[in-house]
Amino acid sequence: MNNDKNLNELWSGQTTKPPQIEELFSNFAQIKKKNLATLIAANFLMVATIAFIIFICFYFKPKLITTKIGIGLTILGIIVYLFFYNQLIPYLRKINETKSNNEFLKAVIKLKEKQKFLQTKMLQIYFITLTFGLCLYLYEYVLLIPFPWSIFAYLVTLLWLGFNWFYLRPRVVRKQRDKLDGIIKKYENIKNQN
Template sequence: MDNNIDFKDLWKQQTVSPPNIEDLFSKLKHFKRVSIRKLIITNVLLIATSVFILFIWYCYQPEFISTKIGIVLVILAMVIYLLVYNRLAGFYKTIDGTLNNSEYLQKLISIKAKQHFLQSTMLSLYFILLGSGLCLYMFEYTNRMTLFWGIVTYAIMLGWIGFTWFYLRPKEIKKEQDRVNSLIAKFEAVNKQFEAKK
């Protein structure tokens, strides 16, 4: 009995099944649907939140200038984030059945670059403006509390912002990157197979 097995030869002899092109387009359509749905939900939530904040400002007429500046910063954070985020909608809409594999790949790479900018630079700016705005906004109301409850209020608010920044944000970013990277890898594999056949 010969125990000398050549694993390199076995590895070379295995057949690699090509990615199913219909399955790939199905995943691409799913990616487009999920991305557009997420974009719409984000728009609705942030616009509704901004309208609610403006309603509170109008109804309760804050006295401190810090409260008004805080409201403006919070709304500014949401508006800036939405302006940049909504630019992705154009990229999602251009993913249709008329493109070839190379064009799909280029679109996905562009989406990945835009998402990276959104998830790093824009999300950082969003959290800085939002955190600063909330701290300024809460000052008027915590000023009326005892020192203990004022500290507790700020601790809870900053704790939630920290939890969102350090736990939820990286988790969501990784999920988005994995979805795009998976599609890019599959389209690259298909393109390599087509090139090999030429």
């Protein structure tokens, strides 16, 4: 029991070292590298998706205008999102950890704002165009199957989109936001201690 008391006193009495600025820059460099890799992967996957959609369009030769509009909307949503998403690439490369501390903090805050714009407005536009595009695209093909199965096809599609919008998107957004918030908070702690 006495040992527990001594350990508790030692634990509560210990002082922690403030995070060093080099460690902070190293953490940010890892975040930056991961974001760039994610951007490249997203570009590859979305361009492959566009190519697959175009292949399906030429292979199945849709007859209804709704199918063609759906394909166009889906591709437009992907292209618009990619356009804004790719604007992060030069910005991420421009952020330099060797800049002055205030410039670095401003750059990280600006990156956070750009990510917030992408994660709110641009993702909304992307999901809206994707949802309408898929629904219009499916219309021609669900006409060929019995009524209960056509409802099932739409239901599964909308449930999958809803799962992505209400479950996966918030998790990814929170994870990215928390990383940048952590960098900003650590930087402010270091700044306040100096």
